[in-house]
Amino acid sequence: MNLEEMIAEIEALGKTCNCGNNHNHISIETMFIGTDAFAKCSSFLLEKKFKRVLLLADQNTYVAAGEKLGNTLRELNFEYSVCIIESNKIGDIVADEVAIVQALLEIDNSIDALLAVGSGTIHDITRFCSAKSGKPFISIPTAASVDGFTSLGAPLIVRGVKKTFQTVSPIALFADIEVLMNAPKEMTAAGFGDMLAKYTSLADWNFGRLIADEPFCPLAASLTKEALENCVEKVDEIALGEEEGIRILLASLIQSGLAMLLFGQSHPASGGEHHLSHYWEMEFLQKNRHQVLHGAKVGVSSVLLANLYRDWFSSGELLPKALNNRSEKIAEIISSIPTTEQVAGLLKKVGGPSTPEELGINNELVERSLKEAHLLRNRFTMLKCYNIKLSQ
Ligand SMILES: [Zn+2]
Ligand SMILES: [Zn+2]
Structure with a gap:
């Protein structure tokens, strides 16, 4: 099943689930994992008639994916700017007030959308800035490392204390399989x-x-269980870093994220x-x-x-x-x-x-x-x- 079918099926099942809880509408328009993800992302931006986007990344994820994505955008004469989130004083990239202000300062009226190019932390920073600025964001995962790419919650550290804010989910997700396979083990x-x-x-x-x-919600529970089982079944392929294994791992993480999105709680x-x-x-x-x-x-x-x-x-x-x-x-x-x-x-x-x-x-x-x-x-x-x- 491709990811767009996954969204449609979850939406349809959500309508028939009578658990008594409100099911959130999944507002992600499209998702793709594959070899030409960045070309697909560029076409999506053009389709949306966006004129200029802001890429948010850290030093490593910019090298791993941001440059390649930037080249694809440049070939189409698409305008973009880049914000490399700096590490904190001990050298970690964290979603704290300093990183958030750094990102917010790069967002002005000329920016139509934000692109989160990175792992969970870059997504948390972008998700929060997207909610605050009202600019939609697009998820570009650079590793199959968490299930939070598509979720609403942004765990942030403010004055040294971690707190989760309910923000927004991405409008689309494009994952380049080669980038995922090259991610640190x-x-x-x-x-x-x-x-x-x-x-x-x-x-x-x-x-x-x-x-x-x-x-x-039995639906959210069974979607999560199915994602877990799919993943465990492919443990050998995941361990070897094979394409099929990495693809199933990210698809399972996304499915788990969608189950949370549907249910509205974690x-x-x-x-x-x-x-x-x-x-x-x-x-x-x-x-x-x-x-x-x-x-x-x-x-x-x-x-x-x-x-x-x-x-x-x-x-x-x-x-x-x-x-x-x-x-x-x-x-x-x-x-x-x-x-x-x-x-x-x-x-x-x-x-x-x-x-x-x-x-x-x-x-x-x-x-x-x-x-x-x-x-x-x-x-x-x-x-x-x-x-x-x-x-x-
Ligand atoms: Zn988790
Ligand atoms: Zn339900």
């Missing part, structure tokens, strides 16, 4: 980690729905494992440490939770009494999570980290985050339930 491994995180996020969502009436793709990752990220920020890729963190935190959730459930006495009559259903949810060894094995196969030590996270931080990360979000996860029981 750890970026691809991170994208795979963000997909594996769906084992625990989906389990947490099913649990939250059962225990705390968290809003639930439940399908973000559970306790994402809360642990936010906790670690905040700790790194406070200590001025270099950030670790989002997908690398959530891959590792999924391994930790696969272990914790199984142990918690099998130890029985830790389960709140109120849950006893639902233990069969909870057992079913727990059995949907592979074992720690299986999740870690999949991560290792693609060359991704599978232990906190590999991320530079020590035992003290792991233990503290397992006790406190659930406080970062209001969402009812097994991690939250586990902690409530511990404190009783």
